[in-house]
Amino acid sequence: MNILVCGGAGYIGSHMVKMLGGKGCNVVTFDNLSSGHADAVLSGALVQGCLSDTPALRNLFFQYQFDAVMHFASCIQVGESVHKPAIYYQNNVANTLNLLQVMVEFEVKNFIFSSTAATFGEPQYTPIDEKHPQLPINPYGRSKWLIEQVLPDYDHAYGMKSVCLRYFNAAGANPDGLLGERHEPETHLIPLVLQAASGRRKNITVFGADYDTPDGTCIRDYIHVEDLCEAHWLALQYLRNGGTSQNFNLGNGQGFSVSQVIDTAKAVTGKPIEVTYADRRAGDPARLVADSTAANAILGWKPYLTELSVIVQHAWTWELNTTRFD
Ligand SMILES: NC(=O)c1ccc[n+]([C@@H]2O[C@H](COP(=O)([O-])OP(=O)(O)OC[C@H]3O[C@@H](n4cnc5c(N)ncnc54)[C@H](O)[C@@H]3O)[C@@H](O)[C@H]2O)c1
Numbered sequence: 105m106n107i108l109v110c111g112g113a114g115y116i117g118s119h120m121v122k123m124l125g126g127k128g129c130n131v132v133t134f135d136n137l138s139s140g141h142a143d144a145v146l147s148g149a150l151v152q153g154c155l156s157d158t159p160a161l162r163n164l165f166f167q168y169q170f171d172a173v174m175h176f177a178s179c180i181q182v183g184e185s186v187h188k189p190a191i192y193y194q195n196n197v198a199n200t201l202n203l204l205q206v207m208v209e210f211e212v213k214n215f216i217f218s219s220t221a222a223t224f225g226e227p228q229y230t231p232i233d234e235k236h237p238q239l240p241i242n243p244y245g246r247s248k249w250l251i252e253q254v255l256p257d258y259d260h261a262y263g264m265k266s267v268c269l270r271y272f273n274a275a276g277a278n279p280d281g282l283l284g285e286r287h288e289p290e291t292h293l294i295p296l297v298l299q300a301a302s303g304r305r306k307n308i309t310v311f312g313a314d315y316d317t318p319d320g321t322c323i324r325d326y327i328h329v330e331d332l333c334e335a336h337w338l339a340l341q342y343l344r345n346g347g348t349s350q351n352f353n354l355g356n357g358q359g360f361s362v363s364q365v366i367d368t369a370k371a372v373t374g375k376p377i378e379v380t381y382a383d384r385r386a387g388d389p390a391r392l393v394a395d396s397t398a399a400n401a402i403l404g405w406k407p408y409l410t411e412l413s414v415i416v417q418h419a420w421t422w423e424l425n426t427t428r429f430d
């Protein structure tokens with residue numbers, strides 16, 4: 105199988121590229137390296153280019169006969185999206201439409217899209233299943249939701265089948281320490297906590313300890329990056345076997361608070377972690393937990409690396425390795 109991975113040099117995409125290579129696929133990464141890293145592409149070819157560049161995409165599709173496209177490439181920072189929405193609509197919507205246009209031209213019919221829990225907005229109930237209303241509260245979530253909304257039209261008109269995978273909090277790293285999260289700037293909780301443990305940061309700031317949760321800090325559903333990639337692999341088989349277009353929520357189904365994450369990191373690393381407290385971060389819901397029953401029933405997906413200590417241990421191995429990039 106020839107698989108195009110857009111954004112394959114990024115955090116989740118690079119784990120996917122490695123997994124696809126291990127399964128014998130011919131994988132091609134297309135990435136503009138705006139936030140990704142060429143040395144994270146451990147399988148197949150890396151073609152450096154931007155999704156805004158339609159001629160470059162046409163060249164790529166002409167060169168390879170892709171069986172499917174996995175689309176991880178986007179801007180990903182919720183806070184930034186509020187201040188710079190144009191960048192988010194341009195990259196996450198307009199550039200994705202470019203990609204879909206070239207897929208239509210070359211009659212590539214299978215599309216797997218990285219969506220997000222942020223498409224739901226403020227939860228009306230938890231755990232969140234696929235029937236939960238989608239009322240995104242920031243441009244990042246809205247940009248992903250817009251793409252989710254156009255995909256049924258591409259199915260109807262062009263026969264393009266898609267699976268939208270709405271990740272909750274992607275976390276962890278390749279268990280062998282070969283890959284991990286390398287965002288600049290890093291905004292995600294687990295890598296920041298581990299940077300405080302390793303001494304790369306002075307401390308970790310907890311955004312809000314007055315939420316309506318047992319310890320007052322926000323609860324999230326941390327899902328191991330390897331389990332997310334397995335879901336993509338199953339989604340690919342599903343589409344190749346004639347599955348209909350579907351959207352799935354992907355999480356562990358259990359929530360951990362910010363304080364629980366910090367305590368787990370202390371236990372895993374054996375290091376002291378200095379904690380400071382600040383006001384709530386704008387737009388943070390108190391609790392986000394996924395109901396992944398549908399992914400289990402239809403894709404046969406089940407997360408395996410569900411222990412928070414395992415997720416943190418893998419991220420810690422990576423954090424200790426990252427000194428080589430400093
Ligand atoms: N990390 C999470 O917790 C999380 C949660 C939900 C959804 N997602 C989604 O998963 C996907 C991957 O997230 P990530 O954490 O790996 O992000 P990342 O920033 O590490 O990776 C994104 C990659 O896409 C590339 N890219 C961006 N715009 C591009 C363009 N126009 N053309 C070509 N390449 C481009 C970047 O260089 C980078 O390599 C994103 O779509 C994100 O919205 C992530």
Ligand SMILES: O=c1ccn([C@@H]2O[C@H](COP(=O)(O)OP(=O)(O)O[C@H]3O[C@H](CO)[C@@H](O)[C@H](O)[C@H]3O)[C@@H](O)[C@H]2O)c(=O)[nH]1
Pocket residue numbers: 180182220221222223271272273274291292293294296308309310311312322323324362385388392
């Ligand atoms: O320095 C920090 C960083 C984060 N947090 C808190 O930690 C939790 C997790 O934050 P973060 O790791 O930034 O993830 P989220 O904001 O929950 O967003 C992630 O998870 C969402 C789905 O749940 C996805 O939509 C987003 O793309 C993805 O970035 C939140 O309560 C934050 O307020 C802190 O207290 N201090």
